[in-house]
Amino acid sequence: MASTNTIRILDGNTFVVSEDTGDIEATPSEPTGLFSLDTRFLSKWVLTINGERLNALSFDDLQYYEARFFLVPGMATHYIDAKLSVIRERAVGGSFREQLVILNHDEKPVDLEIRIDAGSDFADLFQVKDEILNKKGEIYSEVEANCLRLGYRRGNFVRETSIVSSAPARYDRDGFAFSIHLEPNEQWNTRIDVETIAVGPGGRDLRLGVGTRNVERLALQHDLEKWIADAPKLNSQHEALAETYQRSLVDLAALRFSPLSLGGATLPAAGLPWFMTMFGRDSILTCLQTLPFTPALSKTTLRILASLQGTRFDDFRDEDPGRILHEMRYGETAAFEEQPHSPYYGSVDATPLFLILLDEYERWSGDVALVKELEQESRAALRWIDEYADLVGTGYIWYERRNTDTGLENQCWKDSWDSISYSDGKLPPFPRATCEVQGYAYDAKTRAARLAREFWGDPAYADQLEQEAAKLKERFNRDFWVEDGEYFALALDPDGRQCDVLSSNIGHLLWSGIVSHERAEKIAQHLVGPRLFSGWGVRTLAEGEIRYNPIGYHNGTIWPFDNSFIAWGLRRYGFPEEAAVIASGILDAATYFSGRLPEAFGGYQRDLTKFPVEYPTACSPQAWSTGTPLLLLRTMLGLEPHEGHLSVDPRLPVGMGRIEVLDIPGRWGRVDAFARGRLEVHNLVD
CATH class of the missing domain: 2.70.98.40 (Glycoside hydrolase, family 65, N-terminal domain)
Known part of the structure; x- marks a missing residue:
């Protein structure tokens, strides 16, 4: 039927x-x-x-x-x-x-x-x-x-x-x-x-002790009410924004996942239906998006991932000492090692992202105890970056699966088989070094230097990390820069040849801080230019590239989470109008999905379709899409922790009207932020 x-x-x-x-x-x-x-x-x-x-x-x-x-x-x-x-x-x-x-x-x-x-x-x-x-x-x-x-x-x-x-x-x-x-x-x-x-x-019933037995409806209702009550309150003249914010909070509550044997602690599951389990990358990025609104998720996520950090060399699971897991599964195929997800460590970016989240969480919360608690896990993650991730010996993070039967070929966030290519459409050999991961490594070392100096009592280590980060930034801006296109290559192949396509990954470089300032303006222009920006959002791959497909999973679709980090990076480098363009497009798209942004949608030009085209197999709800409106709110309001207090520097799109975010939690207690839309952003994109 x-x-x-x-x-x-x-x-x-x-x-x-x-x-x-x-x-x-x-x-x-x-x-x-x-x-x-x-x-x-x-x-x-x-x-x-x-x-x-x-x-x-x-x-x-x-x-x-x-x-x-x-x-x-x-x-x-x-x-x-x-x-x-x-x-x-x-x-x-x-x-x-x-x-x-x-x-x-x-x-x-x-x-x-x-x-x-x-x-x-x-x-x-x-x-x-x-x-x-x-x-x-x-x-x-x-x-x-x-x-x-x-x-x-x-x-x-x-x-x-x-x-x-x-x-x-x-x-x-x-x-x-x-x-x-x-x-x-x-x-x-x-x-x-x-x-x-x-x-x-x-x-023994594996589910005992983690809250997975029948829970009565009243208890679930009380839990949801408390979850929403603990989050900041949003008042907005833009009714669709308020509805999207409420939808995001409810979906985040729904996606809270309790791993077995970890005492009922929760972290964001990646998404329904295929990924209702823990993912290192997805959980961390979702926590970065939602930190100003649901900070408790970050603390439990960091602890859970630290407890499952790699400790040995295991080719079947792509495990190394210090590596943060990619995915954990509990089904039959994992139990009998017919696939390696028990857990599987084939993620090239979860490890530096772990360090980034730890520092960002401390900046917001002032939770020094957790930084000290996770010092050894953090040092192990830094050792992984230097000792085990540099497969070619050029100072970059590379990936190549050791489990050739069931391991992931592409271990970056664009993990489909054909997501990394040269401009002629051919696929590069392995190992591969994608650009955004080098940005994460730079950011991780810069942030870890602060943790070492301020909390671990190791200023010499802090100096070393800062020097390594500075050299990485210089090397990266030389090796990844595509001269004739004036953007950064998607990746390098093992011979140092550039995968010279224009992609959304360049936006992640901005939020990581690895882009030299003299090149940032050109990157911003590309991100809101007609090849990448559709009117709804930034495409994963630019129109005109051989593998471009507006409904190709990582080769032309629009991923809301991707856009939220791009907008955040644009604000970091002083491009608030460009950030507002992207925020406006994504939030407009959310209205067509009843406030629930899907994992991805079509990259068709906005004036062609008049509405965002659904991607047929997109997860919904999906954690980092659910977190997207929250990071866009942070970006539009310019919320940043600064020397123990919350800095607010709003830059809103035209038509957004007045926004109030009340009771934002952090080391400062709870504070309010106010903004009114005033920017003329509609003329930035043809």
Whole structure:
């Protein structure tokens, strides 16, 4: 039964994707069902009454963790005069529960046979994504006293789904049913609890102790209310901005993920549906975006990533001592090492970004204790940059996967296979050194020097780091500069040849500070020029490049997170009008997505489409897209921690009106920021 609407509800470690009737009928290649810990625990959940499917009148996604479906029997026609109303109210809070209500509107009594067909293929999310469902264990279904138990067993790897109804039901291996009698205007209801169980070695439920058991709706509501109450308040004449800000706060709450065995601490999961787990790069960049608004996420993210920092050489996982992880998975393929994500360390940028976040967090929070607590992990990260990341011996960070079967080819943020190219369209050999990562390394060493001097009591180390950063900046501006285009190359190949395409990566160089000031103006011109800027945002690859494609994943689409860091970098180098152009375009695009910016959207010229074109497989919500409006707010208001207080230097786009951000937390306590739009920015782009 195909549906034109897909309903998603989630709560950190658990999410449900269904049709607009609430039914679930998953195929091996679609991320539909009840998922937790990278496993699909329900692939079938279909409600019938007297053998008949139901038609959706409407649905409400009440909060990120709950939805309500209003249904009637039969298929849609031009005229519906149903004698029954059916309401399914669903919530996730670690597991899954559904309240089913049936109302009889007829003047005579009715006898109804109500059934829910239930089943699970226990697919690993990687298997769904790759469209390969190859189960090597045993799938079973057992009827117990007042319970249906679905399960999968492969050695010590056990996943189970337990289904219990509050009203008496008849259970069989394929679902459960009720026979009910309703008088006129009478209603019937039951609560169905679906518990997911992940059993590890020794028979212990891996989910115990991390808040993944059933959490009641009231507790979830209180948690969300507290989350929003703790964040700064935004008052704005620009109604769409206020709506987008509120949407971002709610989605950030939804994306909080609790890694197993780490005591319930949370960090941002990367995105729904494919990436509901921890990612080093994604979590760090999201924390950098949201630091002025949700600082607690940064502290837990730093601690979690530090606790899982690489300690050895492991070619299967691309692990080195000091390296920050890329991705952690909990499904079957990771458990049996059919893919390396347990955890996988194939990220070239997470390690310098870890150092950047630690320094930025201290600047905002004054949390010296955490800086001291993570000194050894920070020194190990710096050693990784110098000793293990320079694969060619030229002083740059390079990447090349050692796991050639399942490791990532491109280990930068543009991690699709064809994202790095020469201007003739050919792909360079490995190892590769992308430009933005060198900027991150420069920024990391500069910031770590401050930490060493002020908090680690090691001024000699601080001097060394500053000298290394200065040499890197000089070397970079020589080797990466494309003379005939007057921009920085996307990457270098192992022979030092430039991947000389014009890309959005040059904007990351601005927020890192590695660009020499005499070249910054030309970079700013490129970023808001017609080849890169579409009117909605900066494209990942410039129009006119051979591999340019407005709906190519990293070769011409617009990524909101990318644009937020570009705008931040433009402000850093003194280009507030250009930053406002980008902020205005992205925030305008957000209105077409109901305030929820997707992972990416099409790079088509704005006057061609009149609306942002959706990218078909984009994650939504996605953490660093959710963080984008918050970093744009920081950028437009010019919020920067400065010598123990908050500096405010607003530069707003035309039409933004008055903005008030109240109770911004930091080492200064809580302060307010005010701004009014006044810049003439519309004439910067043809």
